[in-house]
Amino acid sequence: MSISTLRISGSALSAERLRLDVISQNIANVQTTRTSDGRAYQRREVVFEEVPLVSSLRQAPAGYAPEVGGGGVRATAVVASIAPTVRVHNAGHPDADAEGYVEMPNVNLVEEMVDMVVATRAYEANVAAAQATKTLVARALELGRA
């Protein structure tokens, strides 16, 4: 029974927490019309990538390091959504263009809430998996006890 299995769950907890951070950022900026790139806020999305599971050292590729090749998930990038931003007519707004339209963020609150529930549930599933690993390791340690 390998204790490093806990790291697989740990990688998922980090990745899901990053996703929750990004969702919070999206919700916080649902009305933001000014950003450093000069336009309305663009919804951000986290890209997840699998870290291949190497089940035994025998199968391990050359240059294998347990801390990077032992399975799990990693968030490789936070990318701006390609969904179109919304143009809203609001001539009194300080960021309105010559025709009186303001570019609003492409954040959809309902979508963000659904994503938040999914990320929370995935986080919980991985907490349960980590608990199961702890149980297995504890039982394995008991084998050596009188």
Added chain:
Amino acid sequence: MFETRTGEVARGALDGLASRHRAYVNNLANLETPGFQPGDVPFEAHLRKFRDAMLADPATSRAVPPHLLEVVPDDQAANREDQNGVQADRQMIRLEENTLTYEALAQATRLRAGLMRSVLTEGRG
């Protein structure tokens, strides 16, 4: 009497269950990774062959064969839109089932070790 077939098979099963646990934990870690395909460790069939080989020829190597612990794709028929093959509820149940099996086998192994100790101490231990 200490190097018994039962002991070897139990050890192989504990290794197999631990390897399967690792595969299931990895499946749950990738619950939200698009295109991910879950894995499983079907060690029982290999272990049965290993046991039969030991029964047929006691001189067989007692080392647990390494392919016993191999991870193979596990089609859970999730049909998810992101092409991820993990069914969260099914995977959770199988993880719990695997944990309980490991606990049961670990306990049986301990009880067996207790019997050995009792023999060594002539029942006074």
